[in-house]
Amino acid sequence: MAAPKPIDALTRPSGAFAMLAIDQRESMRAMFGEYQKTPVSDQQLTDFKLAALRALSPLASAVLIDRQFAWRQAIDQHAVAPSCGLIAAADDFIPSPNEIVSDVRIDEKVEPLSVKADGALALKLLVLWRPDESAEVRKDMVRDFIGRCRQAGLVSIIEPVSRKPRDGRAWDTNDGIQAAAEELGNLGADLYKAEVPLHGQGGERAVRGASARLNQTIKGPWVVLSSGVSPDDFPQAVEWACREGASGFLAGRAVWRNVIGSRDIPRALIDDAAVRLQRLIDVVDRVVVRC
Template sequence: MTADSTTGPSLDPLTDRRGGFSMVALDQRESLRAMMAPVMSGPVGDESLVEFKTLATAILSPRASAVLLDRAYGLPAAAARAPGCGLVLAADVLQQEPGGPVVGATLDEGVTAELAAQLRPDALKMLVPWTPATRSGAVDLAERFMRLCRTLGLPGIVEGVVRPPDISSWSDADRDAAIVRAAEDLAVVGPTLYKAEVPGYGASPAEAITATARRITEVLDCPWVVLSSGVAAERFAAAVQACRQGGASGFLAGRAVWADAVTAPDPAEFLRTESLRRLDALDAVGVSTP
């Protein structure tokens, strides 16, 4: 499903030259602070997060169709975007232990009509944790988010992530089934774009990833993209290709593109070389798949 198959606010400002999505996520907050800690001589201050997000946005946005930024530390980076690069604003407040995974999320009350008028984002994004035991709560959170999007006249990107406490004991098949079920549950709120995890963490055979991607496509009435959390950088392009074969329309990816830059001796040089090379590889995937 392509971007122009949706109803409501247009997703066109977020698309690349082929009508797909080549978006970079830079809305990490406490997880980014934890990533930076090993190379800092002391506590990682807020200014370090702002500096990295601004640097990464300036270097990566010329190759991205859009960037995803947060209100807490990402607003200065919005001005560093390249012309023609769209802006997605995170509308979530994330709950997590330092260095740990996201275990909960709430709607950010600071994302207001006034802020939207100031920043002029092209869409909002909400991370929605989903577990078998909290399905109705996930749907309720996603519905409140989409209500905000409708009030502001903006497209809404719902990001369903499977986060049960016992996920480490799940098989890949269990997790893949849950990813599909989460998409099916959250589809009822009418997202403009859906953001899903890569089946099998990108390590499963391409045919298996594509098969699960097709199941995600079947339960959604909107286009969808994949995120990169949990997928090794060297596997991500192939995983995106397999998902696109199953109906995905691109990616909204962060760590697989730039995470290694955080601890590199020269983060700017890493972003200009390896991170841009990774984006070029993802761009090539878009040429070779539907």
């Protein structure tokens, strides 16, 4: 029997990835801001993240945590279940007047060997793909990131997302999803985190067809994220993607988005978010085929 690969520690016994993302930062602040008139404090975000980790990490195969609001607290407070793998977000988000995340760079404050000592198995890097920006700059950043992960013995996860061009040219989100995979899906990352093609819209044939194209393009395992897909639609979108080669999900909003604004967040995490996460787990355990 072949020895287990490091990436296998992020999967369920079925071989599927069922991973929770709780690394949202200013976008999460904006979500909370929809439900209150007072400013959303850093502590409010940290408290929510820790509550979500305690409620949901016993179900997830791995969890993605940010340095800015939750990594140190989660480690020190043992908020993550021992059965759940740890992924550290290694991206530094740069805002602009028009976008919460306008650009991304590698976060130099996330030291690979330090987070590995904390128990991290992997690092994740968000990459913004725009048709009017340099492919070489993006590829150089991804190669740099992968090299840092390999040197530290950590799994590398890249998350390319399709964004509108800055120059105002005509643009199609789904074309960007495929173009990002063609550009970045063969650079050596251990795991590729993709947007659901068509954001799950357009019917089974269209979504599965676009997912099959991604599967042919990405050289290695890939999973889907939930941004752009409603929580209620995400399980079906995950199934369609996995039937065409995806190996699971790494998602946050589709699991816990509806909990924000609840008067009793700990209760809602159990009654709503955990139920949604378990449904997603059931989907990938049933559908995913790992070689």
